[in-house]
Amino acid sequence: MEIPDTYYSKDEYVETASGNKVSRHTVLCGSQNIVLNGKVIVQSGAIIRGDLANVRTGRYCVISKNSVIRPPYKQFSKGIAFFPMHIGDHVYIGDGAVVSAANVGSFVYIGKDAIIGRRCTLKDCCVIEDGAVLPPETTVSSYMRYTAKGTIEGGQGNPYFVPAAMQDEMVNYTKSFYEHFVRTPAPAS
Amino acid sequence: MSFMQPSPVKYACSCGILNPINKLFFCRHCPKLRCGFCVCHEIESHFCSNCLENIPSSEARHKKNCCANCFDCPCCQHTLSARAATVPIVRKPEEPKDGESATEATPSPKPSAMPTTKKMYYLSCLSCRWTTRDVGIPDQGVATGTWPDKECLYQVRFNTLMEYYQSLVLQEKQEKQEFLRRKTPKQHKFPSLTDRTGLTVSLIRRQIGWSDKSIPKTKPINIAAAEASAEVEALPEAIFTQPINLRNITTVAQRHSQPADQPEAVSKLYPQRRSLWIKRSLRCRQCEHNLIKPEYHPTSIKYRIQLFASYHVPEVVMVRCEQPLQSGQANAIFLKFTNPTMYDMTISVLDVAPQDAQISPDALLQACRIKEEAITSSPLLKTTGITLARQNSIREVKREVRELANATIVPLEGPFVLNQRDDSKEFDEDVQAPTEEPKFIVWRKGNKVLIRLDFTPAAELQSGNAVTLGFYMQYTYVNTVSNTPDKKEPTTHALYSRIFIEAGEIANAKAN
DSSP, rough: EEEEEEEETTTTEETTTOOOOEESSSSEEGGGGEEEEEEEEOOOOOOOETSSSSSEEEEEEEEEOOOEEEEOOEEEEEEEEOOOOOEEEEEEOOTTTTEEOSSOOOOOOOOOEEEEOOOOOEOOOOOEEOOEEEEEEEEEOEEEEEEEESEEETTTTTTTTTTTTTHHHHHHHHHHHHTTEEOOOOOOO | TTSSOSSEEEOTTTTOOOGGGGGGGETTTOOOOOEGGGEEEEEEEOOOTOOOOOOHHHHHHHHHTTEEEEEOOOOTBBBBBEEEEEEEEEOOOOOTTOOOHHHHHHSSSSOOOOOOEEEEEEETTTTTTTGGGGGGGGOBSSSSSSOOOOOTTTTTHHHHOOOOHHHHHHHHHHHHHHHHHSSSOSSSSSSTOOOOOOOOHHHHHHHOOOOOOOOOOOOOOOOOOOOOOOOOOOOTTTHSSSSOOGGGGGOOHHHSTTTTTSSSSSGGGGOOOEOEEEEEEEEEETEEEEEEOSSSSSOOEEEEEEEEEGOOOOEEEEEEEEEOTTTOEEEEEEEEEEEEHHHHHHEEESSOOOOOSSHHHHHHHHHHHHHHHHHHTOHHHHHTTSSSSSEEEEEEEEOOOOOOEEEEEESSOOOEOOOOOOOOGSSSOOOOOOOOOOTHHHHETTTTTEEEEEEEEOOOTTTTEEEEEEEEOOOOOOOOOOOSOOOOOOOOEEEEEEEEEEEEOOOGGGGO
């Protein structure tokens, strides 16, 4: 199914020179610590906590409405420390997801309302189902699907869970999402 | 609309199962569509999904397909993580006050006068907060590797049983070989030195000074058979008198995750070694070529061989339906065709199966034969003496695709050309010269074409019924692999696949 066009008004979104489309209705704390590497969409209501630690995203990422990107922390005997967070290319983060992972690889799909606990590692080409809750320090390796029930399934070459061509699927999906995320055409005068 | 949702466009695999294109593979040698059901699944490599360590298959078998370092929580089956805790080590003859047996596990050889602290590790589940301290497992001095395995009560018995059955298998194999040799007719009149049986041969061999060729027969070791007894221990008194505290009793899932002893009490739970995961390679059952072969390394996402259908077969995407669906009323659907290959394709949309589109059976047979020869000529198989004509697991059984369509389509007037894929076109200015296009082509850009297909849902459909339209897509496919070594230039095949599209549901009649 073709992705339908999503329209946004000119007042709502800022488009940068590198093609990032960032809503004005977002909370970007510590914006000097947030690096969006081009063609990234940050939708309304999203929160990125750059004040805690650096946040870097790759190209063609989608950070959907009301999602929270929060760098992970680790507790030491002398207080806590925050760690920088890296998100790869072509990553989709669904509506209302809370991501506190240490590392999110490329071509990762995070469903809506998923909660990624602190210091999780999501390797390339993995899928987090809608509403899944990952306990802290979980590793989801490539081509695995973390279900809402809390189990891990799939594996590379297993055709029933994560598509074998996950990389191409995510590239197509995020690219066409970007291409179909267009400004509302000005009314014909 | 997310790509995780089921796709409305389904392709019929050559085995007859409907699948979206991202679950299909395309065997270039057959050339046919394959799905996960009609291919051979093989284990490519073992790895641990938590520590991402590659484990060779022999080692995996030795370790019973478990990771050496990672543990699963016996309570919730999530992965355990090692936690560090500083424990004061008091160098005094009496026991430490906190009752931790941790200091016992690693007694320091040289006593020091002043109290020191030491890092000790325990395993903790961050999902359900279970820790190894809950069940009294002593803390360890190293984070990984030193956790003791719980010895199973019946381990010795299991080992002897396994030995017995292994030797039994060996014996049966030998007997079968012997039987086969006797059954096969003698090829020569005269005894040959390499023959295994026959008195003369053994005499000649002995004269030459060769050893007798007969292999001593293995005899299975004797095992004591298990005895059933009718006497069962009586239930303890407490079970009738004490109220049950369900918090202390394990669930069925917890017992199954610990199959060796299946504890009843929560206090008997023990960390379980994490089972390994595999990477699979898929093989076409008909020609035994690999369809996908992942790279060895657990963190790698690449493939050494990847024959996804989306790389070879034109992709059909449903864009939209023209009007709300009404039973018996003509409608139109817009479909986007994408050519993923480096060659132009000619596509026609038909409502009956094309007659000449089938690949000739001779070519197919040849492809299979070449592959079989390659296998039989391998020296390894020759020495083992396995029957050489390797059986293909399943000869192709042509299954009829269930007729799902409940709408009649109007086939397109003629074929149309789908241009080759050109990634550089993405960056070009769109200066395609307007050419004479058939009427049904709505829009064309690069390797993509949007067409309009007229159809009529069946008249007897009720409102709310799903409308499925089916058609045959015939396309030309340029095969760059050739089975015969003398032919170098790519061959062009006319292939077809059946496609079913769920256009949607019949709209409410009142809406009209």
